[in-house]
Amino acid sequence: MESEKLFNEFNAVSSKEWKQKIQFELKGADYNETLVWESPEGIKVKPFYHVDEFENNVTVSTDVADFKILQKIFVHDVNKANEKAKDTLNRGAESIRFSIENENISLEDLFSDLPNETILYYFYLPFLSNDFVTKIESFSKQNKYQITLLIDSIGELAKEGNWFENLENDFAKLNQIATKNSLPFLNINAVTYQNAGANIVQQIAYTLAHVNEYFNRIENINTPITIEIAVGSNYFFEIAKLRALRMLFNILAKEYNHTSDCQIIATPTKRNKTLYDYNVNLLRTTTECMSAILGGANAVSNLAYDALYHKDNEFGDRISRNQLLVLKNESYFDKVNNPADGAYYIETLTEQLAEKALALFKDIEANGGFITQLIEGTIQRKIAESAQKEQELFENGKEILLGTNKYPNKNDQMKNDLELYPFVKQNPRKTLVTPIIEKRLAEKMEQERLSQE
Template sequence: MSEKKLFSEFETVSSKQWKQQIQFELKGADYNETLVWESPEGIKVKPFYHNDEFENAITAIHPAQPFQIVQKIFVHDVELSNKKALDSLNRGAESVYFTIENDQIDCNELLKNLPSEKVIYYFNLPFLSVDFIGKLNAIISTNGLRAKLLVDPIGQLTKDGNWFNNLENDFDALNLLSSKETQAFININAKTYQNAGATVVQQIAYILAHANEYFNRILSLNQPLTIEVAVGTNYFFEIAKIRAIRLLFNTLAKEYNHTFDCHIIATPTKRNKTLYDYNVNMLRTTTECMSAILGGADAVANLAYDAIYHKDNEFGDRISRNQLLVLKHESYFDKVNNPADGAYYIETLTQQLAEKALDLFKDIEANGGFITQLIEGTIQRKISESAVKEQELFDSGKEVLLGTNKYPNKNDQMKNDLELYPFVKQNARKTLITPIIEKRLAEKLEQERLNNESI
């Protein structure tokens, strides 16, 4: 029996014919003004995409593989952190992301009895100590664990305003670690850019420029790099963003004869999360995790619905973990190779975001590179300008957060539920550069509502 393609008996309709029909249905209204809208990145989004307008598909950027469900744990009490890691792994987590507070933490006790098979352990280090990393590396090797150390002096500079020590000493330490047989340790913490209000194009370009500094300054960078990204609410753009990051990173890496693919950890953004009507945060994080998975993230660490105002708690952790378990085991999000393949809209977005980000990256490099532009304040200014535009859209109601600036519940009371301060903290101190400040869109409105609760 001969094979016959589905719907082959139907005549092919070209994009030109579709557009003519749409124009007819508009009854004289202008096609571009009515149906084409422009994103903050300057990308014109059309109402439909057709294969006869699409020349080069981006094939199999990342093959299907089970994305890792990550549980984040801030290590303060070692014994409690160890118990929480074991409990999380028993309840569905597949990776554990430890943030280690200081170099006095006993990592032998922290990793005691933790399973070694199939689990990846991330160690986020907000300090830089060659001795501590050496000891931690030995413990990891002895226990036969799969691990990645997350060390990012440039990320420290962007978020804190200062290096761990200074530029020279920090990169001397990285070069020393790179010369040893150490677990993969170079991290690019790009969450700050998104959470501070950078556009998608800026985020991709800054990740590329951030990585290029490490390629240039570490003499023998013979290990995969980890990239941490925050995923926003623009569903298709965020899918394309992660695809474009991987595409451009691999293009850049080839220039340095670096043969490792990047390892992407994605987490939902805090920028659109809200204090009031907080259950809506679960809807936001679900679609953001979906974007991360379909975009090809290697690991996803969900954000608890109450993370901005509650301390870590078992209920919030369980709900956020279960969201990923449903996506993985009931929705089968990890079963298809390059799920965006053939989706002409996403393919086009990927190409356009990559092209615009590459142009911005080239501009950064032509003007001294990423660190130079941080010191000059150019990067901070550009992000601030983008953040202000987005804030204006939110304040005017054009960018909607349901339950906050649209259909708010006036009877909602939050003042007595705050365990954490949910707003930007002012900490006047001397810094080398102006740090990139993360800020949620709803902060000003929420502060006004909190003040009114006591009236």
């Protein structure tokens, strides 16, 4: 009550009065040219947002308090993967995502002494085997493990250029899994779109169209769908992206009588990460994880600062996990649900991104759907066009990556530190469609610097 009395002492200031004051301070400069800027998605961003220009909150439930710190583990050696999982869970990880190379692994060895019931385990499967799915489900029930499978035939087509087998066989197997299996199994790999240079509207629309193909081709999807998405550095836009995606997913799912909310796994993008001045990657991933959390991701998997050029290592993993632990336990990001509600800027961005993405989604559906447009090459061309626009901004110095195209340290030497090849890999092979190629903004500039060391 005291606060109400305090604020009642001040006269309300309308948006018109604010704008007049700003125009006076500009001393003749044009308001729109000076202070209003347009994003790559065609959204005009104003210098301020006011309650009298705002009608309703966008209804999105973002249960930030429930977000899990996710550790990704590649399973090459089962015993080593098991030891790493136990170690990371003891040091703050709350969920594990296993990437499984093949189905000839011992689940008993992989899960030896790992906690059950309280931890959610994801199984990313870059192959399609119904027998292995049955094996995992049986193991899960017998040992009371919570397991979510991540299977994405359309994502395989988009990223690799081929189905696991072919369209007909892939969907026959997926329908069989949907009928006979009780574990969540469908995954939407939307990370590829962001890392390849799609703008935010495209990312949302392509993810929706990707989901819609599954709704159309698989009967009775009764388990939650997982969406893996990459988060960029445009802080407020990325918060709005996740909110808009969840809102549109639920609208679409309702049309198919699918009642489960999507499960969003977010990870920082690779697109803006750099070899040189690599410690700046820590700053980038921190703000990107913040956007993911505030946008309502169910799980956040951080990207190690040295992931581009070093193999998995204990130090990089520990630092990336600790970034999330600081956000959760010291910055209290897990204490407030729906933190973006009522923030006029974020609410407006959410609404505008959702409207533009929905229009693009409808256009994709009117022109044959997502798979058809992948086969025709339309999706790949549109992403390439968006990526080229961003690349030109970077090369012209309008898109800044600190330490790379702004204030570079000429004494940095990286040639002898490369354990991994950090650029686009050439892998000539026969494909059904042109793959969507992930590429970082700084690659050309970095290759030139490496050649001069």
